[in-house]
Amino acid sequence: MIQEQQSITKSLRLLCDGFKDDMASFIYQDDQMNELLMELVSSYVEMNIPVIDEDNRMELAMMLMETIRISAR
Numbered sequence: 001m002i003q004e005q006q007s008i009t010k011s012l013r014l015l016c017d018g019f020k021d022d023m024a025s026f027i028y029q030d031d032q033m034n035e036l037l038m039e040l041v042s043s044y045v046e047m048n049i050p051v052i053d054e055d056n057r058m059e060l061a062m063m064l065m066e067t068i069r070i071s072a073r
Contacts, residue, residue, distance in 0.1 A: 020072035028070040041065050 027033050042061045051057045 024070050024072040033070075037068060038065055041068075 038061065041064050042058070045051065045057055045061045045064065049057075049060065051060055
């Protein structure tokens with residue numbers, strides 16, 4: 001039983017390693033993820049960076065968005 005579980009775990013690890021980069025690309029390119037990230041970055045800027053002008057705040061949020069990279073480790 002233990003050997004069977006170890007074999008399953010090893011197979012799952014191989015699948016994970018084989019698909020992690022593709023999964024990261026899929027997530028990075030998904031519109032839902034971009035919308036969520038933009039919402040979170042905009043909230044962060046609003047709460048933490050004292051930029052009064054809304055256009056400048058949005059520009060800063062866009063700049064910060066461009067620095068985010070999703071990758072598998």
